[in-house]
C-alpha cells in the first residue's frame with residue numbers, strides 16, 4: 001500500500017511504539033530525529049505537528065497524528081488490512097485491544113514516566129515520590145502479569161498494538177528502575193519473546209543514536225547515583 005509517512009521521534013518508550021508499529025506493518029517511512037534533550041519539540045514548526053510539544057508525531061501526507069496511542073490506532077486502521085497486529089473492530093478481542101492500549105496510555109506510561117522522573121531526572125530527591133511511583137508501576141505490572149497468565153497476549157491469542165505499547169515501557173524497567181522482572185514470570189516471558197521479533201529489534205533503534213545498551217545502562221546508573229547523593233527533600 002502506498003504511503004507518504006514521516007515519523008518525528010526519538011528512541012524513548014513512547015517513540016518506539018510508533019517505530020515498532022511501522023516496522024511490524026512493513027511500511028516505508030522517513031524518520032526525523034527529534035533530540036528531546038535540545039527542546040526542538042517545543043519549536044513552532046513542531047508544535048504545528050504536535051501542539052503538545054512531545055514525541056512521537058507523524059505526518060501521512062498532510063494528515064498529522066500525535067499521541068503515540070493515536071498513531072498506533074491510525075496506522076492499523078489505515079494500513080493493517082491483513083490484521084497482522086490488530087483485531088477487527090466489532091470483535092471482543094478488538095475491545096480488549098483498546099482496553100489494554102488505554103491501560104498503557106492512561107496508567108502505565110504516566111506512572112512509570114513519573115517513576116523515571118523521581119528516580120532518574122528530578123532536580124531534588126523525594127523518597128516519597130520515588131516510592132509512590134515505583135510501587136504503582138509494580139502494581140500495574142502485577143495487573144499485566146495476571147492477564148498474561150491467562151492469555152498469551154494482552155488482547156487474546158494474537159500479538160497486537162496493545163502488546164507493543166505496554167512492552168515499550170516494560171522492556172527497560174530492569175535497567176532504568178532496577179525492577180526485577182523475575183517477580184513477574186509471565187510478564188518476563190512475554191517481554192523476552194517480543195524482544196526477539198525482528199521488527200521490534202529494528203523499531204527500538206529509531207532513529208539510531210549509536211548509543212549501546214551498556215552506555216544506556218551506565219547513563220541510568222549515573223542518574224540514580226546523582227539522586228541518591230542528594231538529601232531527601234520531603235517535608236514530614
Ligand SMILES: N[C@@H](CCC(=O)N[C@@H](CS)C(=O)NCC(=O)O)C(=O)O
Nearest residue numbers: 012013014036054055056067068069
Ligand atoms: N502521551 C504522550 C506522551 C509523549 C511523551 O511524553 N513523550 C516524551 C518522550 S517519551 C517527550 O517528548 N518528552 C519531551 C518533553 O516532554 O518535552 C504520547 O503517548 O505520545
